[in-house]
Amino acid sequence: MDPSPRAQRPTALVLSLGGTIAMAAQETGHGGVAPRLAAEDLVAAVPEIAEVAVLELRDFRKVPGAWLEIDDIAAVAKLLNEQAAAGTTGFVITQGTDTLEEVAYLLDLLYEGAAPVVVTGAMRNAQMAGADGPANLLAAVRTAVSTQARDMGVLVAFADELHAARHVQKTHSTSPSAFSSPGAGPIGHLVEGQPRFHFALGRSPHVALPLDRRASVEVLEATLGSEGAFLQAAKSLEGLVVAAFGAGHVPQTWAPQLGDLASRIPVVLTSRTGAGSVLTGTYDFGPGSETDLLGRGLINGGHMGPRKARLLLLALLRSGADQAAIQAAFAAHR
Structure with a gap:
C-alpha cells in the first residue's frame, strides 16, 4: 500500500548518468563491473524512498564517470532549467x-x-x-525535496554529508567517505x-546556455624542475589554466612563455595545493612569482582549484564571453 497520499508528497526527478552506483558484473568478461543498472533499479533497492517523494525516473546516460563530456552536462542543465520552471520540487543526479x-x-x-539539485553516486558497487x-x-532524495535546500545551488550528498559544489573535492580513490570540502x-x-x-552560501554568478561555441582549455601543472615542454602545445588552445606551486608560483623559465600566451588567450593562475588562495603581491622574487605572473596578464584564480577554474573558463568561452567578461567572472567567483 502507498505509505502516504500521492498528492501530499513532493515530486523529484532522478536522472541516472551511470557510474559505480549503476554498475554490476558483466555477463561476459573477467568479472569486472560496468554500468548496467537503470534508474528504476537504483530506486527499487531503496523502498523507503517511496515515503519521501513521487519520483520521475530517467536514464539520461549509462556510462562511466570518466566518459562524460561537457555537452552531456550542458544538456542536463538545460533539462533541469526547464523542469524547475515547470515546478519540479527537486532533482537528484546519480553518476560516477x-x-x-x-x-x-x-x-x-x-x-x-x-x-x-543534489548529485550523488557510490564508491562500492551494488554487488x-x-x-x-x-x-x-x-x-x-531527502535533500532534494527539502525546503531548506532551496536556492542553494547544486549540492553533493555523500556518506551523510552535504557539500557545496564550489568546494567539494574527491580526496580518496576508494573510501566510502571520499568527498570533502577542503x-x-x-x-x-x-x-x-x-x-x-x-x-x-550565496549563489555563484551563472553562465548562460547554450554552450554552442567550440573551445579547448587545458590544465598545466607546475612540477619541480619542469622545463615546460607543454607550453609550446598550449599555443593551439583557446584558454589555459596553470596549476602553480603554493600561492601562485612557477619555474622562472615558464614566466616569459606564460606572458606571451596571456597576451593572446586567457591564462588563469591557480594553486595545485588543493586549498587556499593565489596571492596578489606577497612574493616578488622575480620571474615566476605571483606578482610577476599577474603583471604579465595572467588572471588570478583566487581560491579556485585548477579543475574548477578550467570549467569556468571553458564555459565562459563556449558561451561567447570576451576577455573583459572573463576577467569579471573570475573576480566574482573568487
Whole structure:
C-alpha cells in the first residue's frame, strides 16, 4: 500500500548518468563491473524512498564517470532549467564519482532554478558488501525535496554529508567517505534521515546556455624542475589554466612563455595545493612569482582549484564571453 497520499508528497526527478552506483558484473568478461543498472533499479533497492517523494525516473546516460563530456552536462542543465520552471520540487543526479566534483560544479554554473539539485553516486558497487549507493541515493532524495535546500545551488550528498559544489573535492580513490570540502567543510549533514544545514552560501554568478561555441582549455601543472615542454602545445588552445606551486608560483623559465600566451588567450593562475588562495603581491622574487605572473596578464584564480577554474573558463568561452567578461567572472567567483 502507498505509505502516504500521492498528492501530499513532493515530486523529484532522478536522472541516472551511470557510474559505480549503476554498475554490476558483466555477463561476459573477467568479472569486472560496468554500468548496467537503470534508474528504476537504483530506486527499487531503496523502498523507503517511496515515503519521501513521487519520483520521475530517467536514464539520461549509462556510462562511466570518466566518459562524460561537457555537452552531456550542458544538456542536463538545460533539462533541469526547464523542469524547475515547470515546478519540479527537486532533482537528484546519480553518476560516477571520477568526475562528480566537476559535474556538480559545472551544473552549479549553468543551473538557474531555485529547486535543489543534489548529485550523488557510490564508491562500492551494488554487488560489494556494504554498498553505499542506496544510502547515498536516499539522502540525496531527502535533500532534494527539502525546503531548506532551496536556492542553494547544486549540492553533493555523500556518506551523510552535504557539500557545496564550489568546494567539494574527491580526496580518496576508494573510501566510502571520499568527498570533502577542503577549507570550507560540509555545508550540512543528514541527521536521523533529515538534512540539517550549518551555513548557507550565496549563489555563484551563472553562465548562460547554450554552450554552442567550440573551445579547448587545458590544465598545466607546475612540477619541480619542469622545463615546460607543454607550453609550446598550449599555443593551439583557446584558454589555459596553470596549476602553480603554493600561492601562485612557477619555474622562472615558464614566466616569459606564460606572458606571451596571456597576451593572446586567457591564462588563469591557480594553486595545485588543493586549498587556499593565489596571492596578489606577497612574493616578488622575480620571474615566476605571483606578482610577476599577474603583471604579465595572467588572471588570478583566487581560491579556485585548477579543475574548477578550467570549467569556468571553458564555459565562459563556449558561451561567447570576451576577455573583459572573463576577467569579471573570475573576480566574482573568487
